[in-house]
Amino acid sequence: MIELEGLTKRYGEKVAVNHLTFTVRPGVVTGFLGPNGAGKSTTMRMLLGLDHPTAGDVRIDGRHYEQIRHPLKYIGALLDAKAMHGGRSAFNHLLCLAQSNGIPKSRVAEVLDTVGLTAVARKKAKGFSLGMGQRLGIAGALLGDPQILMFDEPVNGLDPEGIHWIRNLMKGLAAQGRTVFVSSHLMSEMALTADHLVVIGQGRLLADTSMADFIRENSRSYVRLRSPQQERLRDVLGQAGVPAVEAGSGILEVDGARSELIGELAAEHHLVLHELSPQQASLEEAFMQLTAESVEYHAHSDTGPPDTNGWAGGTGTEAVSGGGWGEQWAREQRKRKAGG
Amino acid sequence: MSSGRVLVLKSEWTKIRSVASTVWTLGLAVVVTVGLGLLISILVSNDFDSMNARERLAFDPTAISFAGMGLGQLAMIVFGVLVVSNEYSTGMIRTSLAAVPQRAAFLFSKIAVATALALVVAMVTSFITFFVGQAAMGEHRASLGDPGVLRAVIGGGLYMTLIALFSMGVAAMLRSPMLSLGILMPFFFLVSSILGNVSATKKIGQFLPDQAGQKIMQVVSPLDDDTPYGPWGGLAIMGAWVVVAVLGGYVLLKRRDA
Ligand SMILES: Nc1ncnc2c1ncn2[C@@H]1O[C@H](COP(=O)(O)OP(=O)(O)OP(=O)(O)O)[C@@H](O)[C@H]1O
Numbered sequence A: 001m002i003e004l005e006g007l008t009k010r011y012g013e014k015v016a017v018n019h020l021t022f023t024v025r026p027g028v029v030t031g032f033l034g035p036n037g038a039g040k041s042t043t044m045r046m047l048l049g050l051d052h053p054t055a056g057d058v059r060i061d062g063r064h065y066e067q068i069r070h071p072l073k074y075i076g077a078l079l080d081a082k083a084m085h086g087g088r089s090a091f092n093h094l095l096c097l098a099q100s101n102g103i104p105k106s107r108v109a110e111v112l113d114t115v116g117l118t119a120v121a122r123k124k125a126k127g128f129s130l131g132m133g134q135r136l137g138i139a140g141a142l143l144g145d146p147q148i149l150m151f152d153e154p155v156n157g158l159d160p161e162g163i164h165w166i167r168n169l170m171k172g173l174a175a176q177g178r179t180v181f182v183s184s185h186l187m188s189e190m191a192l193t194a195d196h197l198v199v200i201g202q203g204r205l206l207a208d209t210s211m212a213d214f215i216r217e218n219s220r221s222y223v224r225l226r227s228p229q230q231e232r233l234r235d236v237l238g239q240a241g242v243p244a245v246e247a248g249s250g251i252l253e254v255d256g257a258r259s260e261l262i263g264e265l266a267a268e269h270h271l272v273l274h275e276l277s278p279q280q281a282s283l284e285e286a287f288m289q290l291t292a293e294s295v296e297y298h299a300h301s302d303t304g305p306p307d308t309n310g311w312a313g314g315t316g317t318e319a320v321s322g323g324g325w326g327e328q329w330a331r332e333q334r335k336r337k338a339g340g
Numbered sequence B: 001m002s003s004g005r006v007l008v009l010k011s012e013w014t015k016i017r018s019v020a021s022t023v024w025t026l027g028l029a030v031v032v033t034v035g036l037g038l039l040i041s042i043l044v045s046n047d048f049d050s051m052n053a054r055e056r057l058a059f060d061p062t063a064i065s066f067a068g069m070g071l072g073q074l075a076m077i078v079f080g081v082l083v084v085s086n087e088y089s090t091g092m093i094r095t096s097l098a099a100v101p102q103r104a105a106f107l108f109s110k111i112a113v114a115t116a117l118a119l120v121v122a123m124v125t126s127f128i129t130f131f132v133g134q135a136a137m138g139e140h141r142a143s144l145g146d147p148g149v150l151r152a153v154i155g156g157g158l159y160m161t162l163i164a165l166f167s168m169g170v171a172a173m174l175r176s177p178m179l180s181l182g183i184l185m186p187f188f189f190l191v192s193s194i195l196g197n198v199s200a201t202k203k204i205g206q207f208l209p210d211q212a213g214q215k216i217m218q219v220v221s222p223l224d225d226d227t228p229y230g231p232w233g234g235l236a237i238m239g240a241w242v243v244v245a246v247l248g249g250y251v252l253l254k255r256r257d258a
């Protein structure tokens, strides 16, 4: 179990991670989501004791990373595929890691086989493609057969077969009861892998929820209707206080998940329905909704210069001043929850 | 020593033996030191007959055979710098510190392994250089049994080792290989010897690490020598510089984000 408490990191003026508090539990894949520059990698580096937190604390089963003896046997991490000496062979790269933590040499060949790099084990890492480097990094994470695994954007550079493989690998590891913490900015990818979601933006926690709950709370659900008696159907629904809007090509849409009510109303008034289907926006759409707000925030902002690098959150002053789309989104969430 | 420390030493040994730069830097140090030492020994001994009495009095065949070290030490500097700064320039440092989060254990194991290797290579180089140089000097040669000669030859090995160790400390502070080499190479090749030999700056210059350390390789003192320290005193001054550099490297590594 990984526990973060008020974890904060400042780089000069820039607040990269802002008072993060959440827990990563064993037995599930926890997705760590946020746009570029949200602070995911920084958070992971602090977890591994690489960067010192400005404030707050992060503990792994109650201990700081530096207090763990032979940490590779306890927690395996893929941070950056390029975090290795290119002049060293894949085998020797893993061997020096294994030796430092008292992991038997035989394990090196095993993990090389697991990630499919046996054929190039004696080749220098600098000749590796991005995907091969990524696989070698994953091999390093698996080396000590740890109970906790952490991957920073593991699918980066992998081919479709590789993506499929890492997805199953992570699910398999979680199914064995391990803690799997994986970052991404691809919602669609997380939808296929993660059971739990932690979303951050500009260093702040936006959501900490199960995948299903996240979708339910953040995507618009509506009912799609088709009927040969469209006009009458609209009138009936309107009188019952269920407004329907035309969505083109003979389709009506009703906000909310109210298919039972609509079906009963239609039956009561002897209306023919050709379609009555509850719809829910995908996780990708839910995330796009967050994006849209961030874009909106920056477009309408007159307190700071326009953000030119997308949603990286731009200038430090902006982050410090406490604005940002994350804030706005969180506020709306609270409103929504209070209202519904 | 704890078993954990032994494991880290083993791991650092794997690291150092599995990169090409180790072989070429240390190989170059041997070749340049011995080769240049031989060349200068031949030239100087040919010159002996044309020297005057005073010059003959200060003639130091041991020190002359070490003349190649001025250039050979540059390869030792490259070795010391690369061993440490490779971790940073490749990004390996994060993987390394994730495996060994105790930063003292990480840095001091790395430095211990690299220094031990440098010591072996430097000692061998020093003895080869001495014997090859003396062989070239014919009747003017010194022998290991002469007073102070064995001390100078062993001292030559220690000097080369300390140069490498000093470079490791500096690289640990500066992290960038280019910056470290850009400062150390010109400093030890030019700046220091100028400061140590020009009379205006000599008083301070002679306390620089290499100027002080080189004293141990002298068997015969130069004419009107007023150096305020002896051979071991000089090596101790150099040792103090090394301690400061390595501790500086450790303190910064401990404090900084990786
Ligand atoms: N060493 C550093 N010095 C200064 N600023 C930094 C440093 N590391 C990160 N930052 C800043 O902190 C913020 C968070 O960066 P981080 O790399 O953690 O984001 P991320 O969520 O991993 O983004 P991405 O999805 O692009 O990988 C960014 O604005 C970045 O510029």
Ligand SMILES: [Mg+2]
Pocket: A040, A041, A042, A152
């Ligand atoms: Mg990142």
